[in-house]
Amino acid sequence: MSATVLIADDEPNIVISLEFMMKREGHRVLVARDGAEALEAIRRERPALVLLDATMPVHSGFEVCEAVRADPAIRDIRILMLTAKGRETDMARGLGAGADAYVTKPFSTRELLEKVREMLA
Amino acid sequence: MSAPLVLGVSFGYLLLLFAIAALADRRAAEGRSVIDNPLVYALSLGVYCSAWTYFGSVGEAAAEGIWFLPIYLGPMLAMLLAGVVILRMIRIARTYRITSIADFIASRYGKSPLLAALVTLITVVGIVPYIALQLKAVATGYQIMTAAPADSGALVWWRDSTLYVAMALAAFTILFGTRHLDSAERHEGMVAAIAFESVVKLGAFLAVGVFVTWGLFDGPADIWARAAVLPELRALARLGSGTGEGGFGHAQWFALVVLAMLSVLLLPRQFQMMVVECVDERHLKRAAWVFPAYLFLINVFVLPIAIGGRLIFGMETVDPETYVLTLPLADGARALALFVYVGGLSAATGMLIVETIAVSTMVCNDLVMPALFRGRGFGAYSGRDLTGLLLNIRRAAILGILLLGYLYFRMAGDAYALVSIGLISFAAVAQFGPALLIGIYWKGGTRLGALGGLIGGFSLWAYTLMLPSVARSGWISADFVAHGPWGIEMLAPERLFDLAGLDNLTHALFWSLLANVGLYVGLSLWRAPGARETSQALLFVDIMKRGDAGEAPVFWRGRARIADLEALAVRVLGDERGRLLFAGGQAGQSTGHGAGPLADAQLVDRVERQLAGAVGSASARVMVASVVEEEALDLDDVIAILGEASELRAANEKLKSLDQMKDDFISSVTHELRTPLTSIRALSELMLDTPDMDEAQRAEFLRIVVGESERLSRLVNQVLDMAKIESGQAEWHNSDVDLGALIVSATGGMSALFAERGTAIALDLPPAVPPVRADADRLTQVLLNLLSNAAKFVPEGRGRIEVSLKIAGDSLEVRVRDNGPGVPSADRAHVFDRFRQGGDALTRPPGTGLGLPISRRIVNHLGGEMWLESEPGEGACFGFRLPLPPAPEGEKK
Amino acid sequence: MPHTRFSLGLWAAAALLFNFPLILIWDRDVTVAGLPLLPVAMFVIWALLIVLLAFVAEARPARRPPPSG
Structure with a gap:
């Protein structure tokens, strides 16, 4: 089954790997380079899933996540948060902001794929 | 009724x-x-x-x-x-x-x-x-x-x-x-x-x-x-209450205002x-x-x-x-x-x-208790609970007053009339004004000055105000007031030294406060204060500089057994409150030898302050002194303790900020390490799991993996470099370095890279400059960092980098100017911070965010400084200055 | 501290206004709304000082600008 997945990350090489994975799964892939772009893409395209980097320019992933959850039109969009900071407090903050799942970098591609499949099921 | x-x-x-x-x-x-x-x-x-x-x-x-x-x-x-x-x-x-x-x-x-x-x-x-x-x-x-x-x-x-x-x-x-x-x-x-x-x-x-x-x-x-x-009621709304009083009525008005201003601060009930x-x-x-x-x-x-x-x-x-x-x-x-x-x-x-x-409270703490101690010695009360005694003394004092x-x-x-009685009291408490109000601002006020001022002011108050009021009640001859003792008019209480024309209150207030302030200031200046006076003066005058007592220095040295202090506290404060003081457990102890655990100066100070609340600071001092062995402090000790305290505070603050810096550094390094690692791991796993990946894709992935690995190793090297320089463990091989030659060789080393990107490089070097003392390798590292930084930001194909060297006074100045976009004003303050890279991740050239901070630290270590000159849209110019060694005697012009 | 400086300034002004020679200004046979000038002036100055003091004391301390960056 094919879904639209938005990848929001400012590190081009990470985007390349995520894009490759999602395409191989057969999803349609959109890419956003910063928080503002991500929010705009979410509003426009209503993706089934967002892979959201926590530390991005303009708006951080946490802010994007909170904004999505606060907007009734898009609040049901599933969000998987990615971050390079693995501390407990960040994890708590991410879940507090309303992310559905949370993966720390560097991530295992297999685990990530499993989570994505689960979330799109 | x-x-x-x-x-x-x-x-x-x-x-x-x-x-x-x-x-x-x-x-x-x-x-x-x-x-x-x-x-x-x-x-x-x-x-x-x-x-x-x-x-x-x-x-x-x-x-x-x-x-x-x-x-x-x-x-x-x-x-x-x-x-x-x-x-x-x-x-x-x-x-x-x-x-x-x-x-x-x-x-x-x-x-x-x-x-x-x-x-x-x-x-x-x-x-x-x-x-x-x-x-x-x-x-x-x-x-x-x-x-x-x-x-x-x-x-x-x-x-x-x-x-x-x-x-x-x-x-x-x-x-x-x-x-x-x-x-x-x-x-x-x-x-x-x-x-x-x-x-x-x-x-x-x-x-x-x-x-x-x-x-x-x-x-x-x-x-x-x-x-x-x-007419007599009409006059009530006027100052003169008639006319002809001249300037002296004004003095009385002024005196009353001052008196009331002091009283509202100094009357026992107001305090x-x-x-x-x-x-x-x-x-x-x-x-x-x-x-x-x-x-x-x-x-x-x-x-x-x-x-x-x-x-x-x-x-x-x-x-x-x-x-x-x-x-x-x-x-x-x-x-x-x-x-x-x-x-x-x-x-x-x-x-x-x-x-x-x-x-x-004053009578009990400052008259009766000290008298009891002196009369029979504090030892006579050992073993007794003093709280009951204290309360009974206070009850008796209330009744007595x-x-x-x-x-x-x-x-x-x-x-x-009520008003005149009240004013007599006001004038008495106004005598506390100089010792108290000047004393909390002026460290130079001494015990002798305060004693002299109070005795002088109080005596004159008694003589010029109290005595005439007693005389008016008919207890002593009114002649005394009218004509002075033994008929000496000059000493008449209400016209002292023939100062006539003032009302008696203003007259008394003038003489008593004049004597009070004069003696206070004069005696304070005459004899230097003792150690304890000095330390207390410091604690009082500097009170607003400290957050709370915990940060104030403690002027105490000696040996005190915790058991003795605890027994004292229990006797004065009662069982529960006394023990509570020591409930902190091991805090405040220092090592004891046989005689049980000893208290440190902080604990002794804390106990003394608690006792002071109950019996007054003077009595508390006597009590504590009676159960501990103290060293008498002299003025040098006070100054030494003060120095230690401020050193300690400075050291603590430095440690705190270092700790914060370390935390920030580690969290940034972790972040910077995780980013390339993420790409490397993800791409490698994908290649491993996808045997049928086409060659072009695989080659691109591998290229990224290699690039990110390089970024990782560069980062690790620089972090180590940075840590070494910051901790002072880096080795410096200083020699006389010809900065001009160094610039030529550094730009030469990068010429291939410049040529590849179509960047022109121009050097502006004087024919010869005096040598600087520096580590040539590290200085080359600085130049390479600045050059590669410039190369990253210049436009492809028409980039231009100018390197200039000149002698400026007793130092050499190097500038590396590029024609890139320049540094936005918001980022200018942070270019030398660690892990601050210009631009966003997508467009910025590869870098670790450590090059400039390391360069600046190297230059600083060599006694110079590094700065940024930049107008947005005009390109950036990084410069640094290195001091020239002082010219030997013979070569001076 | 601007607060301290303001307090000291206000104090100096009050000390002048409440004393000779400035209070002589009000010391005349004039009535304001049927009341003698001097007491009225003293009470009005007093009230103004209280209002000023209240204004200073109750004003929230100005927020310091956030550190840049």
Whole structure:
């Protein structure tokens, strides 16, 4: 089954790997380079899933996540948060902001794929 | 009105007060303090308005007109300085657990017991007439209400109601103020009751004011319209009260304002309410204007009542000080009169309660306790619980002070109006002004200066003000006042050194304060202070520089066994509170040898401060000294301890900020390491899991993996480099370096890269420059960092980089200028911060965010500096400067 | 501290206004709304000082600008 997945990350090489994975799964892939772009893409395209980097320019992933959850039109969009900071407090903050799942970098591609499949099921 | 009714109402009112106090105490025990409120605090300051205000102001206004006012303008001036002076007093008192004005002054000058005793003595002598004044007011009020014949001396003492009033108040105050020993000498219940009393007296006074102004007359304008036709009443609204007084009336006005300003800070009851009972120093902000507003309100009707009274009673012999009672009574408004009587009662009792509690604390801590120690030695009391003893001494002191007041009232009370008695007391406490107010700002004030100033000022006060008042009561010959002792006119108490023309108050205040300030400053400058005086001066004057006592240096050295200190604390503070002090467990201990654990200086200081709250700082000092072995400190030790303390504080602050920096650094490094690792791991796993990946894709992935690996190793190297430089572990191989040659070789090394990107490079070097002392490799690293940084930002194909070198004074300056986009102003402050890279991740060239910070540290290490010059849109220019070694002697021009 | 400076300034002004020679300005046979000038002037100055003091004391301390960056 094919879904639209938005990848929001400012590190081009990470985007390349995520894009490759999602395409191989057969999803349609959109890419956003910063928080503002991500929010705009979410509003426009209503993706089934967002892979959201926590530390991005303009708006951080946490802010994007909170904004999505606060907007009734898009609040049901599933969000998987990615971050390079693995501390407990960040994890708590991410879940507090309303992310559905949370993966720390560097991530295992297999685990990530499993989570994505689960979330799109 | 019948005596039983008036008596019943009086005692009923006292019972109500007691109920309020008990309730407030209960609430405090439950942790829901009623006095932790700025409004209650401000109202409690209203204790300033005693019976003197309530009855005396009207009397004064009826006789002297506008001259009643300065006594209330002074407090306004004092409260304008609340945030400056009073805040400082509160902070000092709270930090060092100071519970009285005697304690405050003694503590400032090295915890001197002599000074504490002197201040207490002055207070008692000065305040007894004031206490008599309140008793007189209550007695007079009672007589008027019951229409008893005026008190004549013939009345036998056991039938004198004033005595019973004094006794009842003593009992009441003892119940209020000495129920338990508090180490901060706070009395929640009392404060609540006093705040309530302030409301009652204000309400009653406003009620009678409205009654007179609009009930008996037709508004204030009506009163004035009728008064204006009578010359003697018309004069009441003028300063001169006639003409021809010249400049000296002005001096009196000024003296009254100054006197009131000092008194509102220095009267024992004001100090008690404003400083000791202050729950939270933030309350002061609101009280600073609410209290003057309270004074304003209670004074608004003084003139209308006074003039109205004189219009109504005319030439009748009604004492103007009783107008507030006699005016309603004359009109048959008996209920109002009773209310006003209760208001007067509240004004008098409020003052009596607070004043006696404050003075009894001083008498107990600063006169009786030290005398007991000296008489039998502190050792004689060893093994006994002192809390009971302390409370009993205070109870006796309260009774004693009220009885003294009663005696004074019986002997001299009739000779004087309320206002003159009050002013005598004001002038006495004003003597504390120099030692206290100058002492909290000037470190140079000494114990000797304070003693000299107080003794000099007090003696002159006694001679020029107290003695004539006694003479007027007929105890000693009036000749003495009129013609001086032994007929020496120059020494006449009210015209000292022939200074005539001033009223007696201004005259006394001038001479006493002149002697006081003169001796204080003069003696302070004459002899240097001792070590303890110096250390206390430092603690007091610098109080606003420290957050709390924990950060203040502790001026104590010696050996103290914890067990001894604990035993002492338990005896003075009681079992529970005493042990609580040591409940911190091992904190405060230092290693002991056989004799049990020893206390460190901080613990000794903490114990002493807690004891000071209960027995005063001077007595606490004696007690602690009796159970520990102390080293006497000299001035050098004080300075040394002070130095250690500030070094320690500086070191602590540095450690804290280093810790913060380290945390930030680690979190940034972790982030920077995770990013390339993420790409490497993800891409490698994908290649492993996708055997059928096409070659081009695989090649691209591999290229990224290699690139990210390089980024990772560069990062690791630079982090290590940085850490080495910062920790000072880096090795520096300094030699004489020709900076020009270094620039040529660095740019040469990068020429291939420049050519590849089409970037032109221009060098502007002088033919020869003197060598600098530097590590050539590290300096090359700096140049390469700047060059590659510039190369990253120049436009592809038409980039241009200029490197210039020139001699600027005694240093060499290098500039690397590019024609890139420049540095946005928002980022300019951060270009040398670690992990701050220009641009966003997508467009910025590869880099670790450590190149510039490392370069700057290298340059700094070599004694130079690095900076950025940049206008947006004009390209960036990074420059650095290295100092030239001083030229050898022979080669100077 | 601007607060301290303001307090000191206000204090100096009050000390002048409440003393000779400035109070002589009001010391004349004039009535304001039927009331003698001198007491009215003293009470008005007093009230103004209280209002000023209240204004200073109750004003929230100005927020410091956030550190840049």
